[in-house]
Amino acid sequence: MSTERLIDIFTLMANHESEDPHGSSLCSVAKEITELSGAGISITSEDGGQEQLCASNDVAQGLLDLEMTFNEGPGHDASQNGTASEVSDLMGEGGQRWTFYSPEAVKLGARAVFGFPIHIGAVVFGALSLYRDSTGPLSEEQSSSAYLMASVIGRAVLVMQTGVPRGAIANELQGQSTFDFSVHQASGILSVQAKLSVKDALIMLRAHAFAVDISPSELAHRIIDRGTRFDFQSRVWLETDPKNREYEEYGN
Amino acid sequence: MSRESLIVSTLVELADNLVDSFDIINILTTLSDRCVEALEVDAAGVLLASPGGELQFVASSSESMRVLELFQIQTNEGPCMDCYRSGVAVVNVALSEANGRWPLFAPRAIKHGFHSVHSLPLRLRGRTIGALNLFRTLQGPMEDGDIAAAQGLAHVATIAILQHRAMLDATSLNEQLDHALTSRIVIEQAKGIIAEATQCRMDQAFGRLRAHSRNHNEGITLVASAIVAGTLQANDLEYTFGDPVKQAVL
Structure with missing residues (x-):
C-alpha cells in the first residue's frame, strides 16, 4: 500500500518540480494526493514563530495568512499539540474553537479544514494545512495519505534546511518516507557532542552526510558505533580508524 | 506460576496500565516481556504499520529481537512481513527449512x-495494523494452547493501541498509530542523548528511561520528551527499578 502511494508522491513531485522548479511542488502534491481543494505548509522557526513555505492556490495562501494573523487554526493546533486537528464544518460547532479564524476562512471559501503535524519524533518542523470547499470529515484513505505526505514533507524540509538545491529534493527522498532508528539515536548523540538541540543536530547530521556523500543512516551507524564524532572544542568531525583508536579529522 | 495464571496476571497488569499511565510504548513493551514469561517463547516484539502503511518497530523484549525486527523492515522479508501482508498468522516455521x-x-x-518463529496479526475491522512476533530458540512446534493465548495477547495489544488515547479525544485509528510511532522516535532520540551523556549502551539507555518511568509513575514517552527538551538531565535518571512493591510483582 505505502510503496504505491509513495511512488505516486515522488512521481507527482518530479513532475511539479520540472514545471516549476522554484515553486510549491510539495503543496501541490499534498493537495492532489489527499484529493482536497488545497494545501499550505507552514514552518516553525527556532524562536517558535511561523513561516510560510508554500500554498497550492490563493485560498490556501489566504488560510495560511489567517493562521499567522490570528495565531490560531488547524496548522497552528497541529504543530502545537503534535497531533492532527480536524474541523469538518467550519460553520458548525467545531468551528467555534477558532473564534477569529473560522468566519474569515469561510469567507475565503473553505468549509472544512485539517491540520497535520510535520515532525520527526520530538522535533517539530511545522504543519500541513489542508482545506476542502465542502463540509465533511476525511476518509480513512485521505487521512492515511495526509500522514504519509506529512512524513515526506518532514524529510523534505530537513533537506531544505541543509541547503541543497530544491530540484534535488524529490531525488533525495526516494525510498522509505521515514528514517530508520539509527538516525534518531545518532541525532541524540550528536546533540550532546555538539551541544545543540536535537533539531539542529538532525540538520547537522543530514548536512554532513551530504558533504561526505554517504547516506544519513550510514553516518548514523558510524556515530552510534563511535567511529565518527563531532568535537565541540575544535568544531570538526573526527573519525577513528578501528586499527589505531585515534581520532582523525575528515570531510569538514 | 502456571501459564493460565501468568496470562491472567498479564491481562490485569495491562488493564491497570490502560487506566493508569496511558503510554502505548510502556504497554507494548510490557506485553512483549510478559509473552516471554507466559508462553514458551524466548523473545517477543511488536511492529505497527504507520498510517501510510509502512511497518515500523515499536516494542520488544530484548535487543536481539529488536535487531531482527529492524532487519526484517530493512530487507522487506521475514515472518512479520508475511503476516502483515496477508493478515494471517504465520506459526511454527522452522528456520532451518x-x-x-x-x-x-x-x-x-x-x-x-x-x-x-511465529507472527500473529494485530487486526481491526478488516485492517491489519501490525504484528506480534514470537521467536523461539527451541526446535519443534508451539503448543496449540500457547498459540491461542498469543493470539489473545495480540488482540489485547490492538485494544491497547485503540484505547490509549480515547480519553484524549482521539479521532481516528490513523492518529493513534501515528502517535505510537512518534512516541517510539522520541524514545530513540532520548536514548541517543542518554547513551552519549552517560556513556552507556543503547539498551541500557532504554532501561534507564523505563526505570525512571516506573519509579515516577510517568509514561516513558513523557520522560523521553523531557530528556529531548532538556528539562530532565540524563544524569538524573534512575538506574534501577526502585519501587519494592513493583519489584516484587516483577
Whole structure:
C-alpha cells in the first residue's frame, strides 16, 4: 500500500518540480494526493514563530495568512499539540474553537479544514494545512495519505534546511518516507557532542552526510558505533580508524 | 506460576496500565516481556504499520529481537512481513527449512540463536495494523494452547493501541498509530542523548528511561520528551527499578 502511494508522491513531485522548479511542488502534491481543494505548509522557526513555505492556490495562501494573523487554526493546533486537528464544518460547532479564524476562512471559501503535524519524533518542523470547499470529515484513505505526505514533507524540509538545491529534493527522498532508528539515536548523540538541540543536530547530521556523500543512516551507524564524532572544542568531525583508536579529522 | 495464571496476571497488569499511565510504548513493551514469561517463547516484539502503511518497530523484549525486527523492515522479508501482508498468522516455521522463503532473514535469525518463529496479526475491522512476533530458540512446534493465548495477547495489544488515547479525544485509528510511532522516535532520540551523556549502551539507555518511568509513575514517552527538551538531565535518571512493591510483582 505505502510503496504505491509513495511512488505516486515522488512521481507527482518530479513532475511539479520540472514545471516549476522554484515553486510549491510539495503543496501541490499534498493537495492532489489527499484529493482536497488545497494545501499550505507552514514552518516553525527556532524562536517558535511561523513561516510560510508554500500554498497550492490563493485560498490556501489566504488560510495560511489567517493562521499567522490570528495565531490560531488547524496548522497552528497541529504543530502545537503534535497531533492532527480536524474541523469538518467550519460553520458548525467545531468551528467555534477558532473564534477569529473560522468566519474569515469561510469567507475565503473553505468549509472544512485539517491540520497535520510535520515532525520527526520530538522535533517539530511545522504543519500541513489542508482545506476542502465542502463540509465533511476525511476518509480513512485521505487521512492515511495526509500522514504519509506529512512524513515526506518532514524529510523534505530537513533537506531544505541543509541547503541543497530544491530540484534535488524529490531525488533525495526516494525510498522509505521515514528514517530508520539509527538516525534518531545518532541525532541524540550528536546533540550532546555538539551541544545543540536535537533539531539542529538532525540538520547537522543530514548536512554532513551530504558533504561526505554517504547516506544519513550510514553516518548514523558510524556515530552510534563511535567511529565518527563531532568535537565541540575544535568544531570538526573526527573519525577513528578501528586499527589505531585515534581520532582523525575528515570531510569538514 | 502456571501459564493460565501468568496470562491472567498479564491481562490485569495491562488493564491497570490502560487506566493508569496511558503510554502505548510502556504497554507494548510490557506485553512483549510478559509473552516471554507466559508462553514458551524466548523473545517477543511488536511492529505497527504507520498510517501510510509502512511497518515500523515499536516494542520488544530484548535487543536481539529488536535487531531482527529492524532487519526484517530493512530487507522487506521475514515472518512479520508475511503476516502483515496477508493478515494471517504465520506459526511454527522452522528456520532451518526457511532458507527458500526468507533467504536473508532465516540465516540471520539462526545466527542470533533462534530456531522457530511465529507472527500473529494485530487486526481491526478488516485492517491489519501490525504484528506480534514470537521467536523461539527451541526446535519443534508451539503448543496449540500457547498459540491461542498469543493470539489473545495480540488482540489485547490492538485494544491497547485503540484505547490509549480515547480519553484524549482521539479521532481516528490513523492518529493513534501515528502517535505510537512518534512516541517510539522520541524514545530513540532520548536514548541517543542518554547513551552519549552517560556513556552507556543503547539498551541500557532504554532501561534507564523505563526505570525512571516506573519509579515516577510517568509514561516513558513523557520522560523521553523531557530528556529531548532538556528539562530532565540524563544524569538524573534512575538506574534501577526502585519501587519494592513493583519489584516484587516483577
